[in-house]
Amino acid sequence: MTMTSPDFTLAALREHLDKKDLSAVEVTRAYLERIAATNPALNTFITICEESAIGEAEAADKRIAAGDTQPLTGLPIAVKDIFSTRNVRTTCGSRILQNYRPPYDASVIDRLKKQNAVLLGKLNMDEFAMGSSNENSAYGPAKNPWDRTCVPGGSSGGSAASVAARQTAAALGTDTGGSVRQPAAHCGVVGLKPTYGRVSRYGVVAYASSLDQVGPVTRDVRDCALLLQAVAGYDPADSTSVDTPVPDYAATLEGDLQGLRIGLPDEYFIEGVDADVHQAVTAAVDRYRQLGAQVVPVSLPHTAYAVACYYLVATAEASSNLARYDGVRYGLRAEDAENLIDTYMKSRAAGFGTEVKRRIMLGTYALSSGYYDAYYLKAQKVRTLIRQDFLEAFNQVDVLLTPIAPTPAFQLGEKVADPLTMYLSDIFTIPVNLAGTCAISVPCGFAENGLPIGLQLIGKPFAEATILQAAYAFEQATDWHHRKPDLP
Amino acid sequence: MKISRADVEHVSRLARLALSDDELDALTHDMAAILDYVEQLNTLDTDDILPTSHAVPMENAFRADVIKPGLTPEEALSNAPDAAGTLFRVRRVIE
Numbered sequence: 192m193t194m195t196s197p198d199f200t201l202a203a204l205r206e207h208l209d210k211k212d213l214s215a216v217e218v219t220r221a222y223l224e225r226i227a228a229t230n231p232a233l234n235t236f237i238t239i240c241e242e243s244a245i246g247e248a249e250a251a252d253k254r255i256a257a258g259d260t261q262p263l264t265g266l267p268i269a270v271k272d273i274f275s276t277r278n279v280r281t282t283c284g285s286r287i288l289q290n291y292r293p294p295y296d297a298s299v300i301d302r303l304k305k306q307n308a309v310l311l312g313k314l315n316m317d318e319f320a321m322g323s324s325n326e327n328s329a330y331g332p333a334k335n336p337w338d339r340t341c342v343p344g345g346s347s348g349g350s351a352a353s354v355a356a357r358q359t360a361a362a363l364g365t366d367t368g369g370s371v372r373q374p375a376a377h378c379g380v381v382g383l384k385p386t387y388g389r390v391s392r393y394g395v396v397a398y399a400s401s402l403d404q405v406g407p408v409t410r411d412v413r414d415c416a417l418l419l420q421a422v423a424g425y426d427p428a429d430s431t432s433v434d435t436p437v438p439d440y441a442a443t444l445e446g447d448l449q450g451l452r453i454g455l456p457d458e459y460f461i462e463g464v465d466a467d468v469h470q471a472v473t474a475a476v477d478r479y480r481q482l483g484a485q486v487v488p489v490s491l492p493h494t495a496y497a498v499a500c501y502y503l504v505a506t507a508e509a510s511s512n513l514a515r516y517d518g519v520r521y522g523l524r525a526e527d528a529e530n531l532i533d534t535y536m537k538s539r540a541a542g543f544g545t546e547v548k549r550r551i552m553l554g555t556y557a558l559s560s561g562y563y564d565a566y567y568l569k570a571q572k573v574r575t576l577i578r579q580d581f582l583e584a585f586n587q588v589d590v591l592l593t594p595i596a597p598t599p600a601f602q603l604g605e606k607v608a609d610p611l612t613m614y615l616s617d618i619f620t621i622p623v624n625l626a627g628t629c630a631i632s633v634p635c636g637f638a639e640n641g642l643p644i645g646l647q648l649i650g651k652p653f654a655e656a657t658i659l660q661a662a663y664a665f666e667q668a669t670d671w672h673h674r675k676p677d678l679p
Numbered sequence: 680m681k682i683s684r685a686d687v688e689h690v691s692r693l694a695r696l697a698l699s700d701d702e703l704d705a706l707t708h709d710m711a712a713i714l715d716y717v718e719q720l721n722t723l724d725t726d727d728i729l730p731t732s733h734a735v736p737m738e739n740a741f742r743a744d745v746i747k748p749g750l751t752p753e754e755a756l757s758n759a760p761d762a763a764g765t766l767f768r769v770r771r772v773i774e
Contacts, residue, residue, distance in 0.1 A: 290758075291758055292757070292758065294750055294754035294755070294757055294758075295750065295754075386735075387733075387734045387735050388735045388737075401732060401733050401734065402734075427742060430740035431733070431735070431737070431740075433735060433737075493723075495719075496719065496720055496723065498716075499716060499717040499719055499720050500720065502713060502716075502717060503717055503720075510694060514695075517695070518760060519759075519760070519767055519769055520755075520758070520759060520767055521758030521759065521760075522758070522760075523760075524760035524761070528770060529770070530770050530771065530772070531769050531770045531771075531772050532695070533697075533770070534769060534770055535695040536695050536696060536697035537697050539694075539695055539696050539697070540696055540697040540698065543696070548696060548698070548702070548706075549706065549709055549710075551694050551696065552687070552690055552691065552694055552696070552706055552710060553710060553713060553714075555690050555693050555694040556682070556686075556690045556710065556714075559690060559693060566714075566717070568730055569720050569721070569725065570717075570720065571730030571731055571732060572725035572728040572729070572730050572731075573720050573723060573725060574730070574731040575725075575728050575729060575730060575731040576723065576725070576728060578731055578734065610709055610712075610713065611712055611713060611716055614713075624734075625734070626734060627733075627734020627735055628734075652735070
């Protein structure tokens with residue numbers, strides 16, 4: 192079997208490798224060729240791991256030949272450039288880390304390596320995961336494979352765009368306010384944000400530590416379950432990871448939806464949502480009724496306050512986390528400094544981009560003497576109200592169904608001049624991070640202009656199996672996930 | 680609470696960020712707009728609400744006090760902009 196253009200799910204590749212009609216080396220070469228051919232147009236990869244990927248594929252083939260195969264052995268995966276990868280450049284989309292090579296692996300990378308997955312490269316992203324469009328990358332924006340004049344979404348824009356463009360079979364991203372789900376929706380692929388604590392954050396460059404979670408980005412729901420299975424679980428190196436058993440997600444995928452209670456939050460079906468998005472999501476609701484689910488209205492009354500709450504909590508945590516970039520131990524150092532304080536001030540000024548500076552400033556202000564109670568503490572209290580909304584809704588229903596974003600992907604440059612408008616594009620994804628629960632984005636249609644639309648299913652804390660099952664049933668009843676972008 | 684350019688300059692020193700005049704002007708404008716937006720939180724009565732610092736309720740996480748391998752000095756210094764022996768070298772701190 193030869194491959195001019197690789198087009199596989201993880202599950203399909205697993206079968207080929209197990210039957211040995213394809214080798215991991217052949218598959219890896221095919222994806223590397225595809226990346227080389229398409230990356231100039233899409234700018235999805237910041238670093239491509241040509242040599243190490245082939246070496247890893249050879250090791251995987253040996254392992255497969257020896258009959259010691261694990262679920263991800265030999266499967267090509269790319270990761271957002273936020274994951275620390277030993278001796279492989281990790282920029283986090285920033286100039287300040289442009290030559291940084293971590294001396295250790297993130298725990299999720301370690302898990303992939305233990306299974307002999309193949310790391311194809313490091314994916315483009317908004318600098319320090321701060322953004323909704325990938326336009327805040329110091330390495331230029333990734334492009335949306337469905338329309339290269341549009342953003343792929345962010346901050347895991349490279350993760351979603353590379354999977355949609357068949358440059359990799361699957362990817363990992365991170366989601367602090369929607370950064371896996373929103374780009375997945377904008378690129379027509381599946382993305383899941385696990386419950387806070389489900390996946391280790393050790394070695395994941397920190398943005399807002401109480402909100403950050405690692406999530407899979409895949410072609411379909413089965414692959415999503417497969418990749419989540421590989422990375423989920425307690426990690427002693429992350430004291431906020433939770434020691435709760437990880438269920439077998441694939442085993443429950445095919446359950447039927449008879450009696451599943453789905454809630455439609457009034458606050459997510461509002462004016463200002465694009466007509467095509469509204470229509471696609473409404474059609475999905477009808478589909479769920481046909482599949483046997485019970486659909487009821489619910490209310491999450493504090494939804495309108497979530498964006499304001501998020502931009503205080505997340506920026507405060509970011510200002511503290513990003514204090515470590517001081518030009519002393521790693522990262523860019525300004526050479527023209529007169530003393531140590533000047534080294535800090537000038538290195539940070541030269542290394543950080545506009546949005547990162549804006550969020551550090553906002554967070555520093557919200558934490559500063561005299562403003563802490565008015566801003567940071569107030570936001571933490573509102574966070575309690577938002578979390579309670581979800582817990583109360585989950586007394587009535589099993590799953591919440593909403594749009595992922597108010598509009599399909601927007602044009603490159605459209606929102607860069609106005610940070611507040613950009614922030615509001617995350618209005619439907621941010622509340623889930625504040626509540627700390629899990630949610631998945633699945634393709635549910637296309638806008639008239641040909642851009643994909645995503646559906647959000649939100650689950651109870653640690654109920655990833657339930658939202659995967661609900662997403663899988665929808666996917667089997669529709670064919671949105673079979674469409675692919677017309678590519679160079 | 681309207682933020683002034685002087686406030687922004689003060690915060691930039693706290694944040695250890697050297698900002699140009701243009702950046703200070705732009706940030707004064709942007710931060711004022713964002714702070715104006717977040718003002719809506721004050722319409723909520725939160726007097727009796729406890730703050731959430733973490734979504735998953737958790738107590739202190741303890742582990743056994745056992746020595747485990749960490750980075751070698753060479754690894755720890757491998758990304759240093761400037762190093763001397765097993766030390767990070769920086770500009771003089773004490774005159």
